[in-house]
Amino acid sequence: MRLLSFIFLVFLFSGCSLDKEYTRAEIDELIRAESGKIIENSVYKPWKGESFEPETPGGVWYDVLSGDPKSFNLLIAEQDSATAGVVDGLYDYLVDYDYVAKEWVPR
Secondary structure (H helix, E strand, C coil): CHHHHHHHHHHHHHCCCCCCCCCHHHHHHHHHHHCCHHHHHCCCCCCCCCCCCCCCCCCCCCCCCCCCCCCCCHHHHCCCHHHHHHHHHHCCCCEEEECCCCEEEEC
């Protein structure tokens, strides 16, 4: 029992460590010193404002359900996760939001 208590205390106190605390001025200085390093070291910049290529519709989607869907009704899907797993793939949105252009675009 003593050995267990000793091991417990060792693990308890080994997790406690003091991290260095920075003042607001030190944080601002670190931000100024490191501000350009990430951008300077960046090599791959994938998106340049061009539009994306349209998808090719079709294909096969394999999925597994752990339960049986109770209905294909959207109102039932709010209460049943098995139904929601099936129905969410059937009824897709007609519009999508472009986060870069900040506007709704038709699908």
